[in-house]
Amino acid sequence: MKSRLAVNALGEVCAIPVRAIPDVKPGDSITDVVLAAIAAENIALHAGDILVLKHKIISKAEGRIIRLDTVTPSRKALATARRNNTDPRIIELALREAKRVVRNEHVLITETRHGFVCANNGVDVSNVDGGRSAVMLPLDPDASALRIHRALKKKTKSHIPVIIADSFGRAWREGLCDVAIGVAGMPVTLDYRGRRDDYGYRLHATEEALADELAAMAGLVSGKSARVPACIIRGYAYRRGTGNARRLIRAAKRDLFR
């Protein structure tokens, strides 16, 4: 057993990469693939662990993959692609899938069917098959997370929260950061409102985006070009509860930037 401490006296939180994951094909069981990789690497899955999965393996398993040579871009997609220096077939897929275009200047930013705001509606060709096919976001990543969470419970007898993550750009800041797009088995935020800090001050507006912080942490070990689509987070004392990533989407009427 490579992992060391069952009880964590330091209070440390660790992200452990699960590296031995093979290429995922449509119809594969993600639970089986991940459990086999965890066993192959001789990392146990403990109660208290959180499993973070890159959305791409979920999308592939669910068949949300399309050959680009079957996609004929519209005139709008061609014009956008030319301006944005992007493959017009990716823009075409993004426009087809999007609920709404939020911005279309040097990058196409859309609102997805789920309510996420991201570039090219989450359509991506990296880490698929060398540029021949594109992967789209899962149709319902919260449902995917719940399915895997339940299958893990059955197979391991442990409650293992599941977070499905994707790398999104942000307003105001450069670079991509992994965020949670599907969650099951734990709350997605930590709500401090009404609690007092260590100085007795009552907190007003402090809600921590817990699932996004966990996704970002997993992003550090999974990287962006390496084949490490799964990661175990160990040592984080989450509170039991239900949650889903939809809960992390700010309602349009409260959002000043949509």
Add this chain to the structure above:
Amino acid sequence: MKSRLAVNALGEVCAIPVRAIPDVKPGDSITDVVLAAIAAENIALHAGDILVLKHKIISKAEGRIIRLDTVTPSRKALATARRNNTDPRIIELALREAKRVVRNEHVLITETRHGFVCANNGVDVSNVDGGRSAVMLPLDPDASALRIHRALKKKTKSHIPVIIADSFGRAWREGLCDVAIGVAGMPVTLDYRGRRDDYGYRLHATEEALADELAAMAGLVSGKSARVPACIIRGYAYRRGTGNARRLIRAAKRDLFR
């Protein structure tokens, strides 16, 4: 020594909280305070470690703290505070400090002197002294990080990158997430552009917001109401290089949401 593996065969990355940090007062040396706490907790600081500090202890040490009873709100601050259900003295400080108001609807969102976009210009009363005083962002958090990074080098003989973090809200998503507002001793992004993924596809637009992911990870162990303003990240194989958090700010002309 509570920490376990000098060489990390699992490839895991861990966040270790530094808990024994006392109240910081103006004029304190953050380097001395943090090194004493690390020694008291019997956690060694290794080469390869990254130190993440909550901005609040930096601001306090640098005297960026003000008693609210010395602040007289303007009429604009009073009106905004009434609408936003916030202390008018906090709004007053935010408006005084801000370079520009980005939105002022149910929450005041400003661009800080550094170029960060955040609520109330980063002015905050939590974890200070029970609501009597407010803390503002450090005047130059990159310079603060560099100063601490250099002092650590002198005292420990090791190269320890330093990240200063604050909890910011985001567009489109609920909840706060820690981001890097000051960095020294490492690059702030990982640039994959031009590299090939494992399938031979050449990556176009992939730049990872490394320092923000590290800040978010530290945010998990520091919490929002607990007195854990420092955290060691161990096991992350960063590339040597220089960096600063200004580099993470998207230039206004490239930003579609400013």
